[in-house]
Amino acid sequence: MTAGGSAGTPYDEALATLQAAQGPVPERSRNMIALDADACTSCMLCARECPDWCIELDSHKQTVQPDGGGRPRVVHVLDRFDIDFGLCMWCGICIEVCPFDALFWAPSPGPVATSLVDLLQDREQLGGWLPAVPGREPP
Ligand code: SF4
Numbered sequence: 001m002t003a004g005g006s007a008g009t010p011y012d013e014a015l016a017t018l019q020a021a022q023g024p025v026p027e028r029s030r031n032m033i034a035l036d037a038d039a040c041t042s043c044m045l046c047a048r049e050c051p052d053w054c055i056e057l058d059s060h061k062q063t064v065q066p067d068g069g070g071r072p073r074v075v076h077v078l079d080r081f082d083i084d085f086g087l088c089m090w091c092g093i094c095i096e097v098c099p100f101d102a103l104f105w106a107p108s109p110g111p112v113a114t115s116l117v118d119l120l121q122d123r124e125q126l127g128g129w130l131p132a133v134p135g136r137e138p139p
C-alpha cells in the first residue's frame with residue numbers, strides 16, 4: 001500500500017521493485033502511524049505535544065446516556081484527524097503521550113507519495129494502517 005498513486009502505474013511498479021529489493025519491513029520499524037479512531041477521545045494531547053504541529057483534529061461534544069443508567073455524560077466525538085507526513089520527523093512523541101492507546105507504529109512500506117498533498121493522511125487512511133500493527137487483530 002502506498003500513500004499516493006494508483007495500482008498498476010509505472011510509479012507503483014517501481015515501488016514494488018524497490019520494496020522487493022529491500023525485503024520485508026522489520027516489525028519494530030517506524031514507518032506509518034496508525035490511528036484507532038474508536039479509542040481516540042479527542043483529548044488533543046498528541047496534537048499539542050507534536051513538535052512539528054503536523055497533527056490536526058476536530059471534534060464535537062455529544063451528550064450520551066450511560067448503559068447502566070445514571071446521569072448523562074458529555075463526550076467528545078472525533079470528526080477529523082490528519083497527520084501531515086510531509087512535516088513529521090518520526091519522533092514518536094504522539095504515540096508515547098497518547099493516554100488511550102489510539103496511536104501505533106505500523107511497519108508498513110511508506111509513506112511514499114507522488115506529491116506533498118498525498119503525504120497528508122486523514123482518519124480513514126491512518127486507520128487503514130491498523131492491520132499492519134503487530135499484535136492487533138484486523139478490524
Ligand atoms: S511522530 Fe513526532 S513529528 Fe510525527 S506526528 Fe508524531 S509527534 Fe509529530
Ligand code: SF4
Binds near residue numbers: 041042045
Ligand atoms: S492523544 Fe490519543 S486520544 Fe488524545 S487526541 Fe491524540 S490520538 Fe486521540
